[in-house]
Amino acid sequence: MSVQNNPFGAIAPLLRFGYPAEPQLASPGEQSYSQSYSQSISPDTATLFLANQPLVEARHEAAHISFVGTAYPTAWLVLTDVSIPSLGNLTNIMSELENLDSENEVPPTNFAYLKSRAVVGMAYGLMLSKQNLFTMLAGIPEPVIVTDDVGGIRMAWRKGNKTVRANFGGDEHLQSYSYFESPTEHGVVPLDGGSLSDRLKWLSKG
Amino acid sequence: MARELDVRWETLNYTARYARPTFSLWGQGGKIVEGLYDALSRYGVTLENITGTPTLQNASAPLLTIAIGNSGTLKVAHDRLEFSFSNFTTDFFQSLPQLFSGCTQWLRGAVPKFQFATHQFHYFIHSYVKEATTEGVLKTINPMTLKSGGLSLGHGAIFNHLLPDRKWITQLIIDRSSFLPDALFVALNLTVSYDDIKYETLILEGREYLDSLLEGFDLSLPQFS
Numbered sequence: 001m002s003v004q005n006n007p008f009g010a011i012a013p014l015l016r017f018g019y020p021a022e023p024q025l026a027s028p029g030e031q032s033y034s035q036s037y038s039q040s041i042s043p044d045t046a047t048l049f050l051a052n053q054p055l056v057e058a059r060h061e062a063a064h065i066s067f068v069g070t071a072y073p074t075a076w077l078v079l080t081d082v083s084i085p086s087l088g089n090l091t092n093i094m095s096e097l098e099n100l101d102s103e104n105e106v107p108p109t110n111f112a113y114l115k116s117r118a119v120v121g122m123a124y125g126l127m128l129s130k131q132n133l134f135t136m137l138a139g140i141p142e143p144v145i146v147t148d149d150v151g152g153i154r155m156a157w158r159k160g161n162k163t164v165r166a167n168f169g170g171d172e173h174l175q176s177y178s179y180f181e182s183p184t185e186h187g188v189v190p191l192d193g194g195s196l197s198d199r200l201k202w203l204s205k206g
Numbered sequence: 207m208a209r210e211l212d213v214r215w216e217t218l219n220y221t222a223r224y225a226r227p228t229f230s231l232w233g234q235g236g237k238i239v240e241g242l243y244d245a246l247s248r249y250g251v252t253l254e255n256i257t258g259t260p261t262l263q264n265a266s267a268p269l270l271t272i273a274i275g276n277s278g279t280l281k282v283a284h285d286r287l288e289f290s291f292s293n294f295t296t297d298f299f300q301s302l303p304q305l306f307s308g309c310t311q312w313l314r315g316a317v318p319k320f321q322f323a324t325h326q327f328h329y330f331i332h333s334y335v336k337e338a339t340t341e342g343v344l345k346t347i348n349p350m351t352l353k354s355g356g357l358s359l360g361h362g363a364i365f366n367h368l369l370p371d372r373k374w375i376t377q378l379i380i381d382r383s384s385f386l387p388d389a390l391f392v393a394l395n396l397t398v399s400y401d402d403i404k405y406e407t408l409i410l411e412g413r414e415y416l417d418s419l420l421e422g423f424d425l426s427l428p429q430f431s
Contacts, residue, residue, distance in 0.1 A: 087387065090387060110357055113357070114341075114357060114359070117359075117388070118339055118340070118341055118388045119388075121387030121388035122334060122339065122340070122387065122388040122389070124387060125214070125334065125386045125387045125388060125389055126212075126334060128214065128386075192339070193334070193339065193388065194336075194337075
């Protein structure tokens with residue numbers, strides 16, 4: 001049913017507009033599982049609600065974000081502007097990890113590939129400002145990524161005279177660790193999302 | 207000791223569906239705005255925060271969207287209220303029962319024989335797990351793998367429950383986040399199918415219920431500060 005006349009009545013012209021039409025509903029039998037998120041709003045900005053879109057893939061493709069209607073209340077759906085967490089060069093890193101097969105003599109093992117994805121992804125996620133995920137991650141250089149002779153993955157971030165390296169062993173029996181170095185300090189720490197995140201924050205401070 | 211979640215994104219959506227549309231409020235824009243303004247002005251809502259929908263595609267579309275503080279919205283339709291709050295403070299969260307009561311009590315006063323049919327709460331977080339990986343957590347919850355599917359990034363699970371004594375239907379979803387890299391997504395959907403709920407009690411019980419479910423995964427929410 002289409003309602004051409006606004007049942008809200010005579011006050012409508014006095015109110016500020018700016019919200020688009022409601023999204024079309026999908027078929028009633030469809031059961032969607034949505035990892036929605038919503039961005040808080042101020043009176044002058046539109047609300048954002050995004051349904052089930054992979055972050056990294058969707059990051060630069062706001063236009064591709066689709067509505068998931070069905071049983072979800074309107075408030076969970078996209079309205080206007082789209083903002084999603086900005087993870088700096090993480091997309092490029094993930095893309096490079098995927099291409100290591102073709103760019104290196106020894107391809108990475110599945111173990112190293114999955115572990116590097118998980119640890120680096122978590123490290124970048126943890127660097128986002130808590131509860132302000134839309135602030136751009138800045139000051140993190142793009143790492144050099146290569147494989148070692150047994151399919152492990154080595155990553156190195158350099159900024160000024162500081163270096164952070166993450167070495168992912170080719171299998172669970174080979175050691176994975178992170179190494180950091182500056183003119184005044186250096187050390188080796190266990191390699192996990194939290195420790196790599198801390199070291200990359202240290203690096204980004206120059 | 208349970209592994210604590212390091213919450214990076216938190217949202218509570220609440221949808222209250224009416225037993226019958228509010229036909230008596232049709233065309234009563236001033237009355238609707240007045241009622242909601244009175245209910246919400248204590249939360250800083252002014253007329254500037256109230257936006258009308260210019261053209262309604264159907265009679266169920268929200269008429270109004272009201273921005274509440276920096277963390278939420280209320281959408282008002284002739285068949286439901288939709289609240290959505292994200293990344294709120296503990297103080298604000300604790301004020302929600304009063305906010306919900308104010309808005310729903312106004313409707314009861316404004317519409318003869320008004321009743322709610324259902325109340326749906328949808329709470330979800332995207333978080334990291336302190337001293338653990340998302341993949342590791344998920345592996346203990348859903349160790350199943352599908353060899354033909356490719357490399358496993360960790361699989362989630364959905365748990366559906368009925369609590370007859372409380373008249374609750376719940377759904378817990380735990381999965382990889384598709385919002386934050388290598389984070390954990392946890393959602394609790396709670397549907398109550400009776401009219402008059404006590405928000406203070408329900409929100410407290412809902413939180414305790416989620417705590418108890420997470421305990422089953424050896425996870426815990428951060429304590430209120």
